[in-house]
Amino acid sequence: METLTAPKAEVKKDVDFLPLNGTDYVEFFVGNAKQAAHYYQSAFGFEPIAYAGLETGVRDCASYVLQQDKIRLVLTASLHPDSEIAEHVKKHGDGVKVIALWVDDATRAFEETVKRGAKPFVIPKAEKDEFGEVVRSGIHTFGETVHVFVERKNYHGVFLPGYKPYRSLRKTEPVGFRYVDHMVGNVGWNEMNTWVKFYEDVMGFKNILSFDDKDISTEYSALMSKVMSNGNGRIKFPINEPAEGKKKSQVEEYLDFYHSQGVQHIALATDNIIETVSALRSRGVEFLTVPASYYDTVLDRVGHIDEDLAPLRDLGILIDRDDEGYLLQIFSKPVEDRPTLFYEIIQRKGAKSFGKGNFKALFEAIEREQELRGTL
Numbered sequence: 558m559e560t561l562t563a564p565k566a567e568v569k570k571d572v573d574f575l576p577l578n579g580t581d582y583v584e585f586f587v588g589n590a591k592q593a594a595h596y597y598q599s600a601f602g603f604e605p606i607a608y609a610g611l612e613t614g615v616r617d618c619a620s621y622v623l624q625q626d627k628i629r630l631v632l633t634a635s636l637h638p639d640s641e642i643a644e645h646v647k648k649h650g651d652g653v654k655v656i657a658l659w660v661d662d663a664t665r666a667f668e669e670t671v672k673r674g675a676k677p678f679v680i681p682k683a684e685k686d687e688f689g690e691v692v693r694s695g696i697h698t699f700g701e702t703v704h705v706f707v708e709r710k711n712y713h714g715v716f717l718p719g720y721k722p723y724r725s726l727r728k729t730e731p732v733g734f735r736y737v738d739h740m741v742g743n744v745g746w747n748e749m750n751t752w753v754k755f756y757e758d759v760m761g762f763k764n765i766l767s768f769d770d771k772d773i774s775t776e777y778s779a780l781m782s783k784v785m786s787n788g789n790g791r792i793k794f795p796i797n798e799p800a801e802g803k804k805k806s807q808v809e810e811y812l813d814f815y816h817s818q819g820v821q822h823i824a825l826a827t828d829n830i831i832e833t834v835s836a837l838r839s840r841g842v843e844f845l846t847v848p849a850s851y852y853d854t855v856l857d858r859v860g861h862i863d864e865d866l867a868p869l870r871d872l873g874i875l876i877d878r879d880d881e882g883y884l885l886q887i888f889s890k891p892v893e894d895r896p897t898l899f900y901e902i903i904q905r906k907g908a909k910s911f912g913k914g915n916f917k918a919l920f921e922a923i924e925r926e927q928e929l930r931g932t933l
């Protein structure tokens with residue numbers, strides 16, 4: 558029996574103890590959910606599908622659920638000053654509270670992660686209505702952010718028990734978002750490896766890519782990043798920490814204004830970035846721009862691409878290539894008053910990487926914005 562011990566442990570190590578089907582929803586705590594919902598509908602093309610609040614018997618908060626293909630956003634605001642939601646908004650401004658992960662067994666997801674050291678947020682709880690049952694559980698991650706595990710295989714309602722279908726008077730015009738490609742967390746000085754270890758040990762993720770300050774530094778500022786992925790690759794969380802530079806890095810600026818670690822950007826995938834970004838821009842979404850000279854040499858770096866360069870240049874879309882293909886990407890300016898959360902729009906044409914070839918141009922664009930804000 559002794560001889561079986563080592564191989565047995567090896568085999569066990571490769572079993573995914575936390576199988577994840579995808580991102581279930583992303584919940585923001587905001588100051589005014591009704592108005593935020595209007596923004597995400599009118600600017601980003603998300604369709605409002607469900608609501609919970611005073612009219613549905615919820616007394617302490619209001620939540621709007623918006624959807625575009627596989628992406629579901631929940632916008633929640635407090636109705637009273639003394640609440641976790643109100644405290645969160647006071648401290649962080651509008652920001653991501655919950656990264657919810659779709660699982661087949663929320664009880665097991667909770668037990669497996671807590672057994673490995675996760676701090677419980679919600680113990681497994683079944684919620685029911687006439688459309689069935691949802692089981693949710695949750696654990697803490699960086700800052701005040703949490704992961705909620707959602708088991709909805711026995712549920713056929715619009716979102717979750719307690720939510721009622723909601724229709725906006727406004728017709729929704731989607732912009733072509735398909736799914737959440739990745740979500741990035743900003744953590745504090747020397748904390749990146751702590752959180753890398755958390756995702757490895759507690760959630761069974763693997764570090765699939767690393768960038769150090771030599772990859773990601775400009776004349777002024779620097780950061781380090783490690784990309785964590787779950788077993789099937791559907792969930793990817795790059796983790797950033799600031800690095801020493803001549804001036805303040807973008808991660809430090811985030812930490813100063815979010816007042817803790819938290820979600821820096823959400824990357825949304827599209828199958829046609831030119832159409833998606835054209836629509837977003839026409840609705841007033843602001844993007845970072847790179848100097849026109851970027852486009853003079855980009856094709857020398859990335860080789861042939863299917864798209865015409867002119868619309869990419871006009872829209873400020875960036876291009877990068879890795880061994881498996883290329884990708885097109887662009888970054889929004891922060892979508893709230895504080896320089897905290899922003900969006901990345903990404904179209905992958907084979908590439909599985911994150912646009913390392915664009916880091917310098919991109920970070921110089923961010924520094925120009927920081928200069929305007931007086932935070933460089």
Ligand code: FE2
Binds near residue numbers: 739822901
């Ligand atoms: Fe990204």
